[in-house]
Amino acid sequence: MADLPSDKVDEAKQVFECFDKKYEGKVDNFYIGDMLRSMGLYPTQAECEKRGQTKKAGEKTLKVEEFLPIVSEFYKMPAKNFGTYEDFMEGLKLFDKESNGMMSLAELTQVLVAMAEKLDPRIVEEILRSTETKDDAEGMFNYDVFVKALLKGPFPNEST
Amino acid sequence: MLSEGWKCFCCPQILKYPRRSVVAPIQHPPSEPEPAQPLPQTQHCSPPLPPRPVRPKRKKSDITLAAVVIIQTWFRRRRALYEMRRKTAWTIYQNIEYAGEQDQLKLYNFFLELMQAVTTNPHDAQVVAKVLRRNSSLTGLAEELDLKHLTTPEAITVESSYRGPHIHTPIHKGHFEALILAFQRGELLHAHYVLLILHELRHILKRLPNVNIVSTHQSRYVTVVGDLHGSLADLMVIFHKNGLPSNENPYIFNGDIVDRGFQSMEVFLLISVAVIVYPNNVYLNRGNHEDHVLNLRYGFMKEIIYKYKSHATRLLRLFENIYSWLPIASLIDDHIFVAHGGISDITDLNKINEIKRQKYISVLSPNFIIPANEDQFQISSISDEVLLEWRQILDLLWSDPKQADGCEPNTYRGGGCYWGPDVTEKILQKHNWTLLIRSHECKEEGFGYSHDKKVLTIFSASNYYAVGSNRGAYVKIITNQPPIIIQFMATRATHKTLTLWERVSYVEDQAIQNLAEKFSVNKSRLMKEFALVDPGNTGRISVNAWCDIVSHVLDLQLPWRTLRARLVDTDISGMVIYESTFRSKELRFTSNISTNARRESLCQAIYRNKDLLETVFRAIDKDNSGVISMQEFTEVCSFLGKHNGSKLDEKQIMDLAASIDLNKNGVIDFNEFLEAFRIVDVGDRFQN
Numbered sequence: 001m002a003d004l005p006s007d008k009v010d011e012a013k014q015v016f017e018c019f020d021k022k023y024e025g026k027v028d029n030f031y032i033g034d035m036l037r038s039m040g041l042y043p044t045q046a047e048c049e050k051r052g053q054t055k056k057a058g059e060k061t062l063k064v065e066e067f068l069p070i071v072s073e074f075y076k077m078p079a080k081n082f083g084t085y086e087d088f089m090e091g092l093k094l095f096d097k098e099s100n101g102m103m104s105l106a107e108l109t110q111v112l113v114a115m116a117e118k119l120d121p122r123i124v125e126e127i128l129r130s131t132e133t134k135d136d137a138e139g140m141f142n143y144d145v146f147v148k149a150l151l152k153g154p155f156p157n158e159s160t
Numbered sequence: 161m162l163s164e165g166w167k168c169f170c171c172p173q174i175l176k177y178p179r180r181s182v183v184a185p186i187q188h189p190p191s192e193p194e195p196a197q198p199l200p201q202t203q204h205c206s207p208p209l210p211p212r213p214v215r216p217k218r219k220k221s222d223i224t225l226a227a228v229v230i231i232q233t234w235f236r237r238r239r240a241l242y243e244m245r246r247k248t249a250w251t252i253y254q255n256i257e258y259a260g261e262q263d264q265l266k267l268y269n270f271f272l273e274l275m276q277a278v279t280t281n282p283h284d285a286q287v288v289a290k291v292l293r294r295n296s297s298l299t300g301l302a303e304e305l306d307l308k309h310l311t312t313p314e315a316i317t318v319e320s321s322y323r324g325p326h327i328h329t330p331i332h333k334g335h336f337e338a339l340i341l342a343f344q345r346g347e348l349l350h351a352h353y354v355l356l357i358l359h360e361l362r363h364i365l366k367r368l369p370n371v372n373i374v375s376t377h378q379s380r381y382v383t384v385v386g387d388l389h390g391s392l393a394d395l396m397v398i399f400h401k402n403g404l405p406s407n408e409n410p411y412i413f414n415g416d417i418v419d420r421g422f423q424s425m426e427v428f429l430l431i432s433v434a435v436i437v438y439p440n441n442v443y444l445n446r447g448n449h450e451d452h453v454l455n456l457r458y459g460f461m462k463e464i465i466y467k468y469k470s471h472a473t474r475l476l477r478l479f480e481n482i483y484s485w486l487p488i489a490s491l492i493d494d495h496i497f498v499a500h501g502g503i504s505d506i507t508d509l510n511k512i513n514e515i516k517r518q519k520y521i522s523v524l525s526p527n528f529i530i531p532a533n534e535d536q537f538q539i540s541s542i543s544d545e546v547l548l549e550w551r552q553i554l555d556l557l558w559s560d561p562k563q564a565d566g567c568e569p570n571t572y573r574g575g576g577c578y579w580g581p582d583v584t585e586k587i588l589q590k591h592n593w594t595l596l597i598r599s600h601e602c603k604e605e606g607f608g609y610s611h612d613k614k615v616l617t618i619f620s621a622s623n624y625y626a627v628g629s630n631r632g633a634y635v636k637i638i639t640n641q642p643p644i645i646i647q648f649m650a651t652r653a654t655h656k657t658l659t660l661w662e663r664v665s666y667v668e669d670q671a672i673q674n675l676a677e678k679f680s681v682n683k684s685r686l687m688k689e690f691a692l693v694d695p696g697n698t699g700r701i702s703v704n705a706w707c708d709i710v711s712h713v714l715d716l717q718l719p720w721r722t723l724r725a726r727l728v729d730t731d732i733s734g735m736v737i738y739e740s741t742f743r744s745k746e747l748r749f750t751s752n753i754s755t756n757a758r759r760e761s762l763c764q765a766i767y768r769n770k771d772l773l774e775t776v777f778r779a780i781d782k783d784n785s786g787v788i789s790m791q792e793f794t795e796v797c798s799f800l801g802k803h804n805g806s807k808l809d810e811k812q813i814m815d816l817a818a819s820i821d822l823n824k825n826g827v828i829d830f831n832e833f834l835e836a837f838r839i840v841d842v843g844d845r846f847q848n
Contacts, residue, residue, distance in 0.1 A: 007703060007704075007721070010704075010721050011721055011722065014719040014721055014722050015244065015722070017719065018244060018247045018248060018251070018719060018722075019247075024563055033236065033240070034236075034239075034240040034243060034244075035240075036240075037236060037237040037239075037240035037241065038240045038241060038243070038244035042233055042234075042237060043233075044229060044233050045233075045236075087227065087230060088227065088230065088231065090227065091226065091227015091228065091230065091231070092227065094227070111228055112228065112231060112232060112235070115225065115228050116225050116228045116229045116232060117229055117232045117233065117236075118232075119232050119235055119236070123235060123236075123239055124235070127235055127238070150234070
């Protein structure tokens with residue numbers, strides 16, 4: 001990959017090796033998105049599927065030589081703006097029927113699990129637990145606090 | 161952070177690109193899914209615009225979908241990052257563990273080879289002989305009597321002040337339950353009773369065949385437990401989930417009961433009592449750690465000495481003997497073979513059954529192959545027959561499966577083989593087996609299948625590397641049904657359940673600290689190499705150079721590029737400020753002695769070899785008194801120096817010991833010596 005800087009090539013290879021659990025030189029296509037994300041990119045599932053990601057594991061595998069061009073393509077794409085606080089809030093406000101800063105937890109979960117690029121319900125549950133998001137007696141929660149907790153990131157003590 | 165591509169959300173000044181409107185693949189068939197193209201109804205931004213351009217109104221459903229996809233993609237990314245970091249931490253631990261094992265075994269192989277060259281240097285032979293010398297050179301009946309005499313419980317009286325459980329023969333279920341309660345309370349069983357139990361166990365083990373014949377016809381199932389490594393907590397979880405062993409609830413313990421964990425004694429005792437009470441329904445397989453040579457290094461010996469002090473010698477001697485009587489494999493219903501490590505291309509049940517297993521006091525360095533007191537020994541003088549028999553048992557306890565076909569020596573561990581799927585196929589067919597169950601390797605989920613599901617690895621010590629590093633698991637074999645695997649994780653009641661994010665952070669932190677320690681004990685060598693590629697003395701080198709040097713000096717194959725950000729500082733141009741490698745940990749003296757560069761280098765070399773030194777020290781210290789002669793100690797140090805290329809100069813060591821004031825009348829207390837320097841956090845610098 002002449003157009004990828006050499007340190008990015010190394011990084012890609014290391015990420016690939018990490019995912020190559022059996023040391024066979026191959027990674028299941030199912031993990032293309034995860035590998036890209038581990039490198040700091042933000043591909044959507046659709047973008048990954050266009051480049052060979054399968055919907056389930058166990059169907060196809062790819063070698064590191066096939067992975068590098070994919071990485072290169074993504075680096076060439078202009079960086080996407082993935083979500084400032086305002087973006088999240090704007091989107092979630094639509095669920096705030098009473099405009100009081102609260103929304104239904106069940107609805108959020110439902111939307112994340114059923115719409116667009118569906119998430120696994122366990123993942124959603126994990127993230128909710130990690131941000132200590134709980135709903136009140138009526139099933140509502142404060143999404144402003146939630147978004148702020150999300151944005152603080154998994155390792156808030158680290159400098160980025 | 162893991163990748164420089166990370167962009168912090170909350171700080172808009174880091175944004176490098178003009179802000180485009182939020183785009184997302186919308187699942188309407190005619191829409192363009194490619195987000196690089198701006199959608200027709202959105203505004204196209206160009207650099208001079210302010211960060212928040214005004215957007216024309218979009219349909220509500222579009223906004224919703226866009227927002228939802230952002231959140232989802234964001235979540236996915238988090239998850240991927242976590243997976244990545246968890247895998248990395250895992251890799252660190254495994255590599256360090258295997259490197260440690262390899263080192264230990266290289267040492268013993270080195271000793272063996274050295275014995276060949278003995279004619280050129282009789283002095284070396286003496287050191288080696290001391291280390292490998294057995295306590296006695298008696299055989300047969302004489303040895304049996306000698307053992308009984310040394311380890312009889314009658315030799316130890318139980319003081320009236322002893323408040324722990326009392327065990328008497330015949331040992332029954334009540335004793336088993338009393339012990340469980342006592343151990344959970346943290347009590348220690350009196351040495352007198354330990355010897356009693358061990359002798360009862362030995363009595364039973366001597367009558368057992370090399371391969372346990374296990375049948376599920378009566379009980380309908382049997383539970384196989386993997387490595388426990390002294391983890392009482394995990395054993396308790398298993399008993400809680402799966403029930404105590406009994407005639408209706410049979411168990412097979414697949415080795416590695418001791419070492420590493422701090423309650424190896426308690427775990428071994430409980431399992432022993434289970435065998436004694438239910439001899440036809442509790443089975444033991446020997447693991448590679450059921451070997452006094454490994455107990456030297458991996459903690460069981462230390463534990464016994466610490467807990468039982470003056471009685472340790474007796475206990476150690478009896479354990480040494482009991483290990484040799486442990487069966488080396490089990491066969492369930494004639495078609496499921498269970499062994500601790502695995503198999504190899506020569507595995508043959510008939511040959512295994514013919515072995516006199518009690519000859520192999522240590523499987524790793526069996527003394528009847530390496531003679532006790534001979535100063536001259538030729539490894540080439542061992543016959544093929546003897547070597548092949550040794551391999552049968554060594555391979556059962558030390559091998560690991562590999563992905564590719566074939567069978568080759570396991571250089572990672574130093575004993576046994578790597579065997580491939582073709583070997584599994586061949587051996588299973590030869591014996592009409594359908595499944596091979598083994599342990600020996602830590603698995604993140606507590607279990608793992610290989611070779612087309614014909615090999616099952618089961619590992620029962622959860623949190624093996626650090627809290628949260630892995631689950632444990634055990635397997636239930638039910639007559640004529642596929643195996644059922646149950647996972648668990650032992651957590652202390654006082655800890656709240658950690659979330660995934662916290663767990664990964666914690667494991668990773670430990671792993672990173674481990675690495676920082678390694679840096680500090682290799683400081684002199686690392687700085688030397690750094691200086692070589694920094695002729696201008698700028699204090700900076702390229703990332704590539706740093707990764708290469710670190711990987712080479714530490715001899716650890718890890719994803720250094722990925723780890724770099726967590727380990728060392730870089731300047732704005734991306735060059736590594738190599739002094740920051742030592743920013744968190746340093747090796748320091750506890751007493752005030754003068755240091756110079758040479759001495760620092762020596763201390764680091766000693767600290768690096770601390771474990772090896774300790775091993776050899778314990779081997780030399782036959783009466784377990786904690787002291788050896790200064791002469792012996794310096795001999796060992798310089799001998800080890802030859803072994804791995806660090807210069808441990810005898811005179812320098814004596815100087816050092818003198819200045820730490822440890823040389824008291826020509827003997828050295830090893831623990832005091834080690835205490836003289838240890839690794840501390842850099843922040844503690846000013847506290848002394």
